[in-house]
Amino acid sequence: MLVDALFLQMGYNATLVTLGAGLLGFAAGISGTFLFLRNRALLSDAISHATLPGVALAFLLMVALGGDGRSLPGLLAGSAVSALLGLLCVNALVRHTRLNEDAAIGAVLSVFFGFGVVLLTVIQTLPQGRQAGLESFLLGSTAAMLWADALIIAGGGAAVVVLALLFRRPFLLVAFDAAYARARGLPVARLDLLMMGLVMAITVVGLKIVGLILVVALLIVPPVTARLWTDVAARVVWLSGIFGASAAYVGAAISATAPDLPTGPIIVLVSFVVFVVSLLLAPSRGVLAAWLRYRRFQKRIHIRQGLLALAQGHPIYERLTLRLLVAAGWARGDGVATDDGMGYAARALRDEARWTALRTDNRFEAAAAMYDGVRDIDTVLTSDQIAEIDRRIAETPA
Amino acid sequence: MLRVVQSQANDTTADPAAPLSIRGLTVSYGQKPAVFSVDFTARAGRMTAIVGPNGAGKSTLLKAVLGIETAVAGQVRVFGADLSMQRHRVAYVPQRASVDWDFPTRVIDVVLGGLYRELGLLGRVRKHHMDYARDCLSRVGMEEFEGRQIGQLSGGQQQRVFLARALAQNADLYLLDEPFAGVDAATERAIVAVLKGLKAEGRTVIVVHHDLSTLRDYFDDVWLISTRRVAEGPVKEVFTEANLRATYGGRLAPAQIDMLSRQDG
Numbered sequence: 257m258l259v260d261a262l263f264l265q266m267g268y269n270a271t272l273v274t275l276g277a278g279l280l281g282f283a284a285g286i287s288g289t290f291l292f293l294r295n296r297a298l299l300s301d302a303i304s305h306a307t308l309p310g311v312a313l314a315f316l317l318m319v320a321l322g323g324d325g326r327s328l329p330g331l332l333a334g335s336a337v338s339a340l341l342g343l344l345c346v347n348a349l350v351r352h353t354r355l356n357e358d359a360a361i362g363a364v365l366s367v368f369f370g371f372g373v374v375l376l377t378v379i380q381t382l383p384q385g386r387q388a389g390l391e392s393f394l395l396g397s398t399a400a401m402l403w404a405d406a407l408i409i410a411g412g413g414a415a416v417v418v419l420a421l422l423f424r425r426p427f428l429l430v431a432f433d434a435a436y437a438r439a440r441g442l443p444v445a446r447l448d449l450l451m452m453g454l455v456m457a458i459t460v461v462g463l464k465i466v467g468l469i470l471v472v473a474l475l476i477v478p479p480v481t482a483r484l485w486t487d488v489a490a491r492v493v494w495l496s497g498i499f500g501a502s503a504a505y506v507g508a509a510i511s512a513t514a515p516d517l518p519t520g521p522i523i524v525l526v527s528f529v530v531f532v533v534s535l536l537l538a539p540s541r542g543v544l545a546a547w548l549r550y551r552r553f554q555k556r557i558h559i560r561q562g563l564l565a566l567a568q569g570h571p572i573y574e575r576l577t578l579r580l581l582v583a584a585g586w587a588r589g590d591g592v593a594t595d596d597g598m599g600y601a602a603r604a605l606r607d608e609a610r611w612t613a614l615r616t617d618n619r620f621e622a623a624a625a626m627y628d629g630v631r632d633i634d635t636v637l638t639s640d641q642i643a644e645i646d647r648r649i650a651e652t653p654a
Numbered sequence: 655m656l657r658v659v660q661s662q663a664n665d666t667t668a669d670p671a672a673p674l675s676i677r678g679l680t681v682s683y684g685q686k687p688a689v690f691s692v693d694f695t696a697r698a699g700r701m702t703a704i705v706g707p708n709g710a711g712k713s714t715l716l717k718a719v720l721g722i723e724t725a726v727a728g729q730v731r732v733f734g735a736d737l738s739m740q741r742h743r744v745a746y747v748p749q750r751a752s753v754d755w756d757f758p759t760r761v762i763d764v765v766l767g768g769l770y771r772e773l774g775l776l777g778r779v780r781k782h783h784m785d786y787a788r789d790c791l792s793r794v795g796m797e798e799f800e801g802r803q804i805g806q807l808s809g810g811q812q813q814r815v816f817l818a819r820a821l822a823q824n825a826d827l828y829l830l831d832e833p834f835a836g837v838d839a840a841t842e843r844a845i846v847a848v849l850k851g852l853k854a855e856g857r858t859v860i861v862v863h864h865d866l867s868t869l870r871d872y873f874d875d876v877w878l879i880s881t882r883r884v885a886e887g888p889v890k891e892v893f894t895e896a897n898l899r900a901t902y903g904g905r906l907a908p909a910q911i912d913m914l915s916r917q918d919g
Contacts, residue, residue: 354756549685557680557726561691565678573677573729615880615903616896624903625709627881629680629690 261509270512273398276409278505283413285500287420287454288475289493294431300475302361304459304468306342307335308372336460342368396467396520412461428489466520473524481531484538503527566593567601607633610645671734673827673858679728681718688714692883699856703863706879712862745825749832755805762800768822790821795844810841830861
């Protein structure tokens with residue numbers, strides 16, 4: 257079943273949904289990256305929740321004008337208007353009051369959403385409202401997706417991707433250093449607005465498939481996942497698009513394998529799985545890699561300290577130190593150095609003495625600043641310089 | 655060729671109940687230790703300065719003692735026990751409190767925060783608590799400002815308020831990170847007077863200090879650190895040309911070193 261779904265063999269509607277979701281995931285991953293790198297990820301939540309009253313008002317308006325009320329372009333246009341309004345409210349609150357952005361987002365998000373729910377309830381009481389199915393915009397619904405709907409998603413997604421890639425350099429510059437961008441004469445406020453506009457477009461286009469509550473996951477989870485794998489912003493953008501597209505495609509395919517499996521939530525869960533795997537396994541930023549790195553480093557520190565203690569005849573304070581020395585064959589279980597251990601200990605102490613001598617000599621100031629306890633002295637000095645240091649140590653009266 | 659690097663006797667038999675004793679402490683940011691395998695022992699009822707060049711690990715040492723930074727290796731004992739058993743006896747004043755200066759709190763509220771242990775979760779702030787907090791404020795010369803919002807004070811005044819909070823805690827060991835950095839002369843005098851008062855009461859004061867010219871006036875003991883321990887002991891014995899050179903290397907001009915180490919009280 258799943259294989260069939262992945263290869264688009266599950267019928268017309270499922271194919272439409274799966275392809276549409278994949279494209280939406282790609283566009284959301286790309287545009288979400290800029291928002292995430294600008295540290296304003298949560299703003300997308302305010303934008304998406306602010307779409308609800310727009311959907312409801314557009315429905316009422318279309319019905320009042322004698323129309324069907326369920327036309328997708330009309331509903332999406334309404335949602336875009338109210339999302340924009342919500343966005344401007346957040347901006348105004350931050351600019352003109354002493355509220356922080358998180359408080360402004362929380363206030364706008366809940367008020368718009370609350371208003372939207374009230375309107376939905378009112379619509380339920382209308383004769384035309386019963387069949388409207390506007391609740392499906394909350395969590396998405398793909399059961400009755402039409403070719404025209406798919407075209408809107410495809411067209412909107414493609415436009416967002418093109419704009420995002422076109423403006424990626426100024427976007428990244430603003431996200432990294434807004435003050436510098438302003439000094440260079442970039443229209444930072446307008447670029448921010450465009451960035452939000454793209455996110456808004458994704459939200460509106462994604463309402464049908466994932467719904468307004470979960471679209472935020474498509475915008476934020478892929479860039480967060482991509483960030484784990486690379487330190488290069490341009491690669492984060494592309495990886496995020498790829499992660500978003502695959503999660504959405506696979507999620508939509510899974511939901512097609514059984515009736516009543518909700519598409520949006522499954523897409524979110526799939527992207528979460530990708531995130532968890534990345535979090536654990538990513539090189540350098542992954543949890544596992546960081547843990548291994550720390551363990552190796554800790555071992556070096558303890559061995560070095562242990563050798564210095566052996567050389568100076570000090571007791572070894574920590575069990576880990578002793579265990580490592582014993583494992584290396586440099587000490588016995590009772591903390592007494594072996595012959596091998598004495599050799600290494602003497603060498604560690606000799607290097608330590610060299611570092612100490614180095615520090616009192618102005619000529620080696622730069623090298624002395626490299627001291628951190630574990631760095632080998634021959635990585636900062638030539639063998640001639642080391643020999644000179646040794647001569648000075650030998651001349652100094654003990 | 656085996657030469658003992660640390661000339662000071664490594665007093666492993668030091669007072670087991672010393673206010674603060676540090677053994678083999680290594681603290682690292684990433685893969686570069688800022689403090690490597692240092693041993694220090696604070697003596698009770700004395701004022702000790704932690705002195706060393708920029709980046710020598712002075713603040714890091716304090717933060718590791720307090721558990722704010724995690725140590726890679728080493729032992730820290732406070733009054734002979736683990737810090738977790740003795741936290742109430744230790745007060746810390748950070749270099750510049752990393753607080754939200756716009757936070758809705760008055761000067762007196764900050765000081766009352768030092769009474770957290772007495773007040774507990776539900777205890778009411780009673781008159782004797784207020785009187786005590788005001789007393790702490792007057793010890794740092796800030797009693798007139800008790801109703802001010804904390805962000806409306808100058809940097810030196812803010813520093814004094816945070817010292818008053820530490821005083822309210824009534825601790826036995828005071829750790830201060832560069833309390834004199836960037837403060838006005840009045841604040842510096844007020845803080846020194848308070849610290850000397852603490853010492854007179856038999857409490858132990860440890861201060862990260864960077865002004866070598868006032869070291870002799872203010873402090874009894876000094877710990878010289880440059881990633882490793884260079885020396886520790888009474889200022890008179892330890893604050894020597896050789897030790898300064900070993901601590902600062904080329905970062906102090908020879909003339910400066912000469913002047914500082916000759917200077918008399």
